[in-house]
Amino acid sequence: QKEVEQNSGPLSVPEGAIASLNCTYSDRGSQSFFWYRQYSGKSPELIMFIYSNGDKEDGRFTAQLNKASQYVSLLIRDSQPSDSATYLCAVMPNSGNTPLVFGKGTRLSVIA
Amino acid sequence: EPEVTQTPSHQVTQMGQEVILRCVPISNHLYFYWYRQILGQKVEFLVSFYNNEISEKSEIFDDQFSVERPDGSNFTLKIRSTKLEDSAMYFCASSDSGEAETQYFGPGTRLLVL
Numbered sequence: 001q002k003e004v005e006q007n008s009g010p011l012s013v014p015e016g017a018i019a020s021l022n023c024t025y026s027d028r029g030s031q032s033f034f035w036y037r038q039y040s041g042k043s044p045e046l047i048m049f050i051y052s053n054g055d056k057e058d059g060r061f062t063a064q065l066n067k068a069s070q071y072v073s074l075l076i077r078d079s080q081p082s083d084s085a086t087y088l089c090a091v092m093p094n095s096g097n098t099p100l101v102f103g104k105g106t107r108l109s110v111i112a
Numbered sequence: 113e114p115e116v117t118q119t120p121s122h123q124v125t126q127m128g129q130e131v132i133l134r135c136v137p138i139s140n141h142l143y144f145y146w147y148r149q150i151l152g153q154k155v156e157f158l159v160s161f162y163n164n165e166i167s168e169k170s171e172i173f174d175d176q177f178s179v180e181r182p183d184g185s186n187f188t189l190k191i192r193s194t195k196l197e198d199s200a201m202y203f204c205a206s207s208d209s210g211e212a213e214t215q216y217f218g219p220g221t222r223l224l225v226l
Contacts, residue, residue, distance in 0.1 A: 036217075042219070042220070044155065097207050098168065099170070100215060103154065
């Protein structure tokens with residue numbers, strides 16, 4: 001059974017702070033890793049993907065991947081109240097457009 | 113910017129009735145997916161579709177479910193005889209072979225079975 005684990009939160013951070021969201025996965029052979037943002041009642045919206053060990057930056061967002069530790073994280077710099085949402089970690093266990101395995105998500109609350 | 117669209121946005125049905133959920137994937141994408149999310153739970157994979165056939169399906173996708181690409185743009189999910197436990201948000205997604213095979217999600221259909 002392929003599992004993706006996330007702390008459900010809520011994670012509360014003050015406006016302007018760095019929010020750190022973490023995810024672990026069980027399948028060591030997993031290929032690609034995705035962070036989606038989901039507002040209440042809405043669909044998952046892609047933030048970024050990563051498939052190589054190390055850091056990947058896109059604007060205020062940085063994804064970090066450590067395949068040896070089976071760990072992926074998302075940092076949000078200069079957090080804004082509009083960043084308040086549930087952040088879903090999703091793992092593609094195999095290459096070739098295969099189904100995503102999602103974690104339950106971490107609810108982030110950015111306090112103004 | 114191209115996006116996945118889904119209709120209807122909401123569907124209320126009686127237990128035992130058939131429902132068809134419709135999706136229009138991003139036009140140059142070749143891989144299509146249905147996921148569902150029961151309220152308060154994680155997003156779960158149902159089925160994937162490529163080259164006019166099912167490429168993978170989960171345990172949830174039993175004989176009550178079917179998918180079809182009736183024309184060059186639509187991708188449908190049919191539930192033949194709905195159960196109370198089918199109440200959920202149903203998301204369609206599509207991807208191509210680039211961009212780490214990123215899947216883009218539609219806005220979803222909220223299905224309520226009474």
